[in-house]
Amino acid sequence: MSEPWSIPGVDLHVDLGTGGRREGLTDALREAVRAGRLAPGTRLPASRVLAADLGLSRGTVTAAYSQLAAEGYLVARPGAGTVVAPRAAAAHRRPAAAPPRPPVRYDLRPGLPDLSAFPRRDWLASARAALAAADHAALGWGDPRGHPELRAELAGYLGRVRDVRTEPDAVMVCAGFAHGLALVCAVLRDRGVRAIALEDPYLPPYREVAEASGLRTVPVPVDADGILVDRLAGADVGAVVVTPAHQFPLGVALTPDRRLQLVDWARQTGALLVEDDYDGEYRYDREPLGALQGLAPEHTVYLGTTSKTLAPGLRLGWLAAPPGLVAPLVRQRRYTDRHTGILEQLTFAELIRSGRYDRHVRRSRATYRRRRDELVAALPAGLPVTGIAAGLHLLVGLPPGVSEAALVGAARRRSLGLAGLSSHYGRSGRRPPQLVVGYGTPPEHAFRPALRALVELLDRYPR
Helix, strand or coil: CCEEECCCEEEEEEECCCHHHHHHHHHHHHHHHCCCCCCCCCCCCCCHHHHHCCCHHHHHHHHHHHHHHHCCCCEECCCCEECCCCCCCCHHCCCCCCCCCCCCEECCCCCCCCCHCCCCHHHHHHHHHHHCCCCCHHHHCCCCCCCHHHHHHHHHHHHHHHHCCHHHHEEEEEEHHHHHHHHHHHHHHHHHHHCEEEEEECHHHHHHHHHHCEEEEEEEEECEEEEEHHHHHHCCEEEEEEEECCCCCCCCCHHHHHHHHHHHHHHCCCCCCEEECCCCCCCCCCCCCCCCHCCHHEEEEEEEEEECCCCCCCCEEEEEEEHHHHHHHHHHHHHHCCCCCCHHHHHHHHHCCCHHHHHHHHHHHHHHHHHHHHHHHCCCCCCCCCCCCCEEEEEEEEECCCCCCHHHHHHHCCCEEEEEEEHHCCCCCCCCEEEEEEECCHHHHHHHHHHHHHHHCCCCCCC
C-alpha cells in the first residue's frame, strides 16, 4: 500500500508493503533515509499527525520512530520533534564518482566572456519591469519563434547594430548557436541536403551538431582573406557555415571581394549561407563590419547569441531566416523544445528596450579592448600575434620546435588554462604551432595574474 504524507515543505510517498504495518512503516522510512529522499535534518511529522495521515495507530508510528532512532537513522529532540540524523544516509550512499579534474586557477581559453561582469542589477531591474508588465497569457504556451516582444526588439537591434535585414516574423529565439544550427541542419536534411561545408579551422561543435543531424561535413580552407570560396565549387554541399566578421579561431575578416564571391556562389547554386555572428559587437581597430546577411537575406540564416555579451548560461540566441525557411523551422521547433523560456525572453526584451543592453555592451567593449592591449604589450618580443582587431581572443605563434600540446600541458600543471589551434582543424597536416588565447574569460581581478603566468611560461622557451 502506497500512501503520501506531507511534511512542511516536503511531500513523500510511503509504501507500507503487504506485511505488518509497523514493519512496513519502519522499512519505508529507513529506505527513504538511505536513498536520500529524506535528507539529514529533515523534521518528520508528529506521531499523532502521521498516524492520522496514514490511517495508523499512534502507537505504530511511535514504535517505528523508536526503532529507527535506535538504529541511528532518526534523532528525537525535546521540543523540536523527530528529525533525520545528520549522517544517517552516509553509510548507505553509493560510492562517490572520481572527483573531477580541479579547475585551472587562471583560464585563458577562448569561448567565454568575463562572467563576473554579468550586469546583475540591470538584469534584475529588467526582469522586475518585464514581469510587472506581462499579462497572464504570456506565461502560457508560446509561439515556437519566440515571444513577439523580443522578436520585435531583436529585429530592430540587429538592423541598427549589425545591418541585418529582417522582420520580427522571420526571427526565431533559440537556446544558443548550437541549438539554432541543429534546427537549420534538420530542415536542410529534410529538404534533401546531404552535406554542409565548414570553414577550416572551425569550432568542433559545428561538425558534431551537423553530423548528429545526419549531414556530412566538408572542411574548406581559410586564408588571410577568409574562406576560399572557389573551393566550394566542387564540394557538392547545400550550405556553408561561416564566421565572416571574425573567423573563429583565426580571427580574420571575410574581405569585401570574398563576401561578394560567396553571395554569388549561393545565388548560383541555391545553397544556404549560415552566418555565425558570435562576437560581432566587439571590434577595436577597424570600422564595424556589417553582417553578411545584409547582402543576401534571401540566401542567409543569421545566428547570434548572448553567450559573449552576457553569459552562455542564459541559453538565449536567435536566428533570422529567409521567409521560405520560417515555416519549416517552426515545424522542426515543435518537435523539440517548443520555445525558449518566456521570462528570460521578456527580460531580455526589456534589457534591449531600456537601453541597458547597449550600455553594457559599450562598457564591455572598452574593457576587452584594454585587456587585449595589455595582453599584446605583455607578450614576449618575437612571437607573432594575429587576429587582434576584434573579438575576445587572439592567436600567438610559438617558436619553431615548440610542441603546442606540450606547452598546453605544461600550462595545465601550472594551473593555467590554454588552448592550441591544432584541435580546430578538420584536415590533417603540419602547421606552425599556435595558441588561441581568450582574454575575455578571467574575472577582472585575475586577468593580470593570468597574463603574468602566461608570460612566465612563454619565457621558458627560447625564441
